[in-house]
Amino acid sequence: MENQYKMSLKLEQINYIYGTHTAYEMQALTDISLEIHKGEFIGVIGHTGSGKSTLMQLLNGLEKPSSGRVLFEGKDIWAEDFDRKMLRSKVGLVFQYPEHQLFETDVLSDVCFGPRNLGCSLEEARERAKKALAMTGIDEKYFADSPFDLSGGQKRRVAIAGVLAMQPDYLILDEPTAGLDPKGRDEILEQIAKLHRENGIAVLLVSHSMEDVANYVDRIIALNQGRLMYDDVPKAVFAHYRELAEAGLAAPNVTHILHSLRERGFDVDTEAVTVEDARDTILKAMEKSV
Amino acid sequence: MIRDITIGQYYPAESVLHRLDPRTKILCTLLYIISLFLFQEWTGYLIATVFLCTAILLSKVPVTFIFRGVKAIMVLLVITVVFNLFLIPGEPVVRIWKLTITDQGIRTAVFTAFRLIYLIFGSSLMTLTTTPNQLTDGLERLLGPLRVFRVPVSELAMMMSIALRFIPILLEETDKIMKAQTARGADFESGNMIKKAKSLVPLLVPLFVSAFRRAADLAMAMEARCYRGGSGRTKMKPLAYGRRDAFAYLITVAYLLLLIGVMRFTK
Numbered sequence: 001m002e003n004q005y006k007m008s009l010k011l012e013q014i015n016y017i018y019g020t021h022t023a024y025e026m027q028a029l030t031d032i033s034l035e036i037h038k039g040e041f042i043g044v045i046g047h048t049g050s051g052k053s054t055l056m057q058l059l060n061g062l063e064k065p066s067s068g069r070v071l072f073e074g075k076d077i078w079a080e081d082f083d084r085k086m087l088r089s090k091v092g093l094v095f096q097y098p099e100h101q102l103f104e105t106d107v108l109s110d111v112c113f114g115p116r117n118l119g120c121s122l123e124e125a126r127e128r129a130k131k132a133l134a135m136t137g138i139d140e141k142y143f144a145d146s147p148f149d150l151s152g153g154q155k156r157r158v159a160i161a162g163v164l165a166m167q168p169d170y171l172i173l174d175e176p177t178a179g180l181d182p183k184g185r186d187e188i189l190e191q192i193a194k195l196h197r198e199n200g201i202a203v204l205l206v207s208h209s210m211e212d213v214a215n216y217v218d219r220i221i222a223l224n225q226g227r228l229m230y231d232d233v234p235k236a237v238f239a240h241y242r243e244l245a246e247a248g249l250a251a252p253n254v255t256h257i258l259h260s261l262r263e264r265g266f267d268v269d270t271e272a273v274t275v276e277d278a279r280d281t282i283l284k285a286m287e288k289s290v
Numbered sequence: 291m292i293r294d295i296t297i298g299q300y301y302p303a304e305s306v307l308h309r310l311d312p313r314t315k316i317l318c319t320l321l322y323i324i325s326l327f328l329f330q331e332w333t334g335y336l337i338a339t340v341f342l343c344t345a346i347l348l349s350k351v352p353v354t355f356i357f358r359g360v361k362a363i364m365v366l367l368v369i370t371v372v373f374n375l376f377l378i379p380g381e382p383v384v385r386i387w388k389l390t391i392t393d394q395g396i397r398t399a400v401f402t403a404f405r406l407i408y409l410i411f412g413s414s415l416m417t418l419t420t421t422p423n424q425l426t427d428g429l430e431r432l433l434g435p436l437r438v439f440r441v442p443v444s445e446l447a448m449m450m451s452i453a454l455r456f457i458p459i460l461l462e463e464t465d466k467i468m469k470a471q472t473a474r475g476a477d478f479e480s481g482n483m484i485k486k487a488k489s490l491v492p493l494l495v496p497l498f499v500s501a502f503r504r505a506a507d508l509a510m511a512m513e514a515r516c517y518r519g520g521s522g523r524t525k526m527k528p529l530a531y532g533r534r535d536a537f538a539y540l541i542t543v544a545y546l547l548l549l550i551g552v553m554r555f556t557k
């Protein structure tokens with residue numbers, strides 16, 4: 001138990017207020033407590049403006065909570081002697097539209113930026129960068145190209161590699177699929193899932209689309225107007241599909257379909273969240289009713 | 291971090307001063323500033339104080355916001371006071387080492403300090419109650435007559451409003467990129483000059499790229515709406531004087547006349 005407590009990222013009664021003492025004061029987060037363990041795959045959902053991005057920036061110490069504590073492996077990250085640079089390497093944060101932060105003359109150097117800042121030698125930084133680029137599926141032939149010449153999806157994968165190269169234990173992705181076409185979106189999500197599967201990195205996937213997260217995550221954190229609304233396994237969260245709709249979040253289409261079928265007397269399992277599971281339970285119900 | 295810098299420090303509220311036409315506010319502030327240089331006596335300060343306090347009360351802007359403007363000129367204020375205090379000849383009051391403070395010096399120092407503070411209060415009040423866009427509109431109209439001398443007033447006003455529009459956007463962008471690079475272990479604070487300058491590259495390159503992208507987008511959007519510049523363009527919110535503007539001019543002119551009258555009388 002003690003050990004488990006140590007391997008976690010924990011928020012205790014966090015409040016966050018933007019623009020304190022100005023005319024534009026705005027409480028972005030209210031009384032949030034949650035704990036994230038190594039190796040988890042979590043979806044963070046919420047309507048635009050519900051505080052998802054703010055919450056993610058609190059997790060790696062980019063923003064300081066107005067009140068409450070952030071604990072990394074049991075230590076308060078805002079304590080005097082806490083090394084926040086180390087924290088940021090352990091808790092990698094990929095911002096929304098991360099391709100906007102590319103700046104180097106070639107792809108490989110850009111990905112080296114993170115590891116170099118952590119004090120790696122050039123050799124090691126390159127090693128890490130190559131590994132990270134391979135993980136995000138960027139071919140070696142692009143390494144010497146200017147990152148500004150790549151396609152949108154490629155740029156984004158280079159930017160994600162830039163964070164991965166720091167070899168974080170927790171990887172936070174803020175709306176990694178925003179503005180991508182369906183193919184680019186699926187590729188990125190697939191790659192993230194693979195990262196989690198093969199490297200055991202804890203992943204926090206921020207999204208305002210349930211469909212995106214439903215297929216991959218094993219825990220969902222739902223935010224509504226800066227408050228924690230649900231924190232549970234997907235099927236338990238989606239069971240509240242009516243409340244979710246009120247909060248401006250549509251549960252996955254399959255949830256709605258299954259509930260409608262159940263109301264019309266089909267014996268389907270409404271807890272299925274992926275399209276495949278839904279198909280199976282519908283087929284089973286049809287067989288029974290024939 | 292960087293968001294704390296506010297430019298165009300508009301304070302949103304529902305007040306008479308907020309609703310006044312920007313031209314009225316600009317001209318009245320100008321008159322008020324001129325008035326501050328008309329007097330040397332405490333009676334003059336009394337009248338100015340009453341005028342200023344009434345305006346502040348009417349504006350519904352918290353006093354702390356108005357005081358903030360003074361912080362910016364604190365250094366200037368201290369220097370002015372010190373120079374006046376020690377360098378003005380007259381009856382010596384205190385002698386410290388080789389420096390003498392005279393009664394005339396104290397008087398001038400206090401009055402000059404108040405004049406500066408009143409000046410800042412007045413102009414802060416104007417910018418606090420007027421959005422940057424209204425200010426540009428007001429200036430455009432007030433400078434309109436300069437068109438006769440071939441000054442491209444509308445173009446200047448357009449450039450100014452675009453610049454004003456971009457400042458918060460770029461600040462926000464800077465904040466975001468700074469955070470994103472910090473998340474990658476960048477350090478913008480520590481180190482010597484050279485190291486600090488170098489650390490700005492990962493910030494400035496993306497910032498320029500984004501500024502150019504935004505500028506190109508905006509130019510495209512303006513062209514798509516057939517913007518050709520020049521005068522004769524209509525406004526979405528045309529400026530119109532109302533009865534309250536006439537009233538504001540009246541009060542300000544009355545204040546000015548009263549001040550001049552009292553100064554004459556006391557002499």
Ligand SMILES: Nc1ncnc2c1ncn2[C@@H]1O[C@H](COP(=O)(O)OP(=O)(O)O)[C@@H](O)[C@H]1O
Nearest residue numbers: 018026028046047048049050051052053054055
């Ligand atoms: N830098 C900022 N300054 C002031 N307010 C902000 C800032 N960033 C976000 N906000 C406000 O905080 C709230 C939460 O924003 P955010 O965390 O970005 O939500 P989300 O990522 O879920 O869309 C929003 O109402 C937003 O307007």
Ligand SMILES: [Mg+2]
Nearest residue numbers: 052053096174
């Ligand atoms: Mg966001």
